[in-house]
Amino acid sequence: MLHFLAAAPESPVCALMRELCFTLAFIDDGALHLVLARLEIDPERNGGQRSRENQYSLSHYNASIGVVKDRLESTGLAVHEAIIGVVVNLASYDLFTDNFTRWKMHMLGLQKMIQYRGGIHSLNSRYLRVTATWTNLVGSMAIDQDPYFALDQADLNKARHLQDSAPEEPLDVLQRDYPDSAGITVLLKLLLSLSNLVAGKSELGLSQDLALMETLHAIVYITLTLPRYNERAIDSDDPLSSIEATYEAFRLAMILYLSGPVMFVAGNKFSNPVASHLSWKLSKLLKAHIIDWTGLEQAELFVLAFGAVTEVGCGRHWMIVQLNHTIVERGLRWNVLMDNLRSMAWVDIVWSANLNKLGDDLTHASGS
Incomplete structure (x- = not known):
C-alpha cells in the first residue's frame, strides 16, 4: 500500500x-x-x-x-x-x-x-x-x-457536521429536479466538504495535514457504509432500476475518485490498488444500464471523467468515447469540464497528472 x-x-x-x-x-x-x-x-x-x-x-x-x-x-x-x-x-x-x-x-x-x-x-x-x-x-x-x-462516534459526528455545512448552491438543481437522489446528495456533500477543507493549501501543507487525514478517513468510511448495488449491477438477470443504477454509478465513481486523495495521504506514488481492482465495475454498470442524467449533468461528467482516468485498456477507451460524446453534445470545452469538476471536488494535485492525460486523449479523440 x-x-x-x-x-x-x-x-x-x-x-x-x-x-x-x-x-x-x-x-x-x-x-x-x-x-x-x-x-x-x-x-x-x-x-x-x-x-x-x-x-x-x-x-x-x-x-x-x-x-x-x-x-x-x-x-x-x-x-x-x-x-x-x-x-x-x-x-x-x-x-x-x-x-x-x-x-x-x-x-x-x-x-x-x-x-x-x-x-x-x-x-x-x-x-x-x-x-x-x-x-x-x-x-x-x-x-x-x-x-x-x-469509525469512532466522535470522528463520525465531526464528518457529519462537515458534510452538513457544505454549501447548498451546487445541490439546488439536483434536489429540485431529481428528488430521489438522497444517496447522491450525501456523496456530493462529502465531495464539497473535502474540497472546502483543502482550499488554498499547498501540496506540501496538504501532505502533512493531520486534519485532512482524519477527515478523509471519515469521508471514506461514510462512503463505504452507504448502500451498494454492485452485485446486482453485474447480474444481468436482476437489473437495477434507473434510480438505483444512477446512484450506484455515482457511488462507484466516488470511491474511484477518493482513491486519489487516499493515495496522496498514504504516500503511495507508484500504484493505485483501488482503481486497478474497482474501475471495471463502473464501466460494466454503465454499459449494462441506460441512465437518464437529466438534472444530474454535473454528476454525469464526474462519473465519466473519473471512470476514464482510472480505467485501462478497452474500458478506458470506451469511457473516453462516452465522455467525448457528452462534451460535444453539450458544447463544452476542456477548461469548462475542469471548472465543473473543480466546483464539485478537490481535483488539483491529487488527480492533476491523470486529468492532463485525459485532456490529451480527449483532444486526440476529437480530432480522429
Whole structure:
C-alpha cells in the first residue's frame, strides 16, 4: 500500500508505517523478516517500477507468518501490540502485492484481536491506530466492502457536521429536479466538504495535514457504509432500476475518485490498488444500464471523467468515447469540464497528472 523507504516530504501515514516497521524489527523477528520482504519488492529500489513478489520476499514473508503463528499459539487473542503491529504490516504487504485473499485473512485476524482489546481506539500506539486504519481503508475501497474497523462516534459526528455545512448552491438543481437522489446528495456533500477543507493549501501543507487525514478517513468510511448495488449491477438477470443504477454509478465513481486523495495521504506514488481492482465495475454498470442524467449533468461528467482516468485498456477507451460524446453534445470545452469538476471536488494535485492525460486523449479523440 505504502512506499516503504524514506522519501521527503512524506505523508503522515507513510512516515508512521515506515517507523512502525523498523521499530518493531528491533524487537520482533517476525517484523524483521517482514521488513526484509518489503525491501525486496519496494519500488524505491527498482527505479519506480512496481515490483512483483519473488522467492526472496516470499521466503521472508512466510518466516514472518511462522513467528506470528507461534506467538498466537501461546497467547491467543490477548496479544501484545507488537504482534498486532506485525499483522498490520502483513496486511499492508498483501495490499502491496495485490493479494486480497491473504489481506482478508489478516484483516479478519486483526479485527478479532483488536475487538478483544476494546476496539481500535483502545490501542496505545498511535502508529498502530493510524496504520491499521489506512490498511483497512485502502483494501476495503479496492474490493468495495464495509471497513473492518468502525469509525469512532466522535470522528463520525465531526464528518457529519462537515458534510452538513457544505454549501447548498451546487445541490439546488439536483434536489429540485431529481428528488430521489438522497444517496447522491450525501456523496456530493462529502465531495464539497473535502474540497472546502483543502482550499488554498499547498501540496506540501496538504501532505502533512493531520486534519485532512482524519477527515478523509471519515469521508471514506461514510462512503463505504452507504448502500451498494454492485452485485446486482453485474447480474444481468436482476437489473437495477434507473434510480438505483444512477446512484450506484455515482457511488462507484466516488470511491474511484477518493482513491486519489487516499493515495496522496498514504504516500503511495507508484500504484493505485483501488482503481486497478474497482474501475471495471463502473464501466460494466454503465454499459449494462441506460441512465437518464437529466438534472444530474454535473454528476454525469464526474462519473465519466473519473471512470476514464482510472480505467485501462478497452474500458478506458470506451469511457473516453462516452465522455467525448457528452462534451460535444453539450458544447463544452476542456477548461469548462475542469471548472465543473473543480466546483464539485478537490481535483488539483491529487488527480492533476491523470486529468492532463485525459485532456490529451480527449483532444486526440476529437480530432480522429
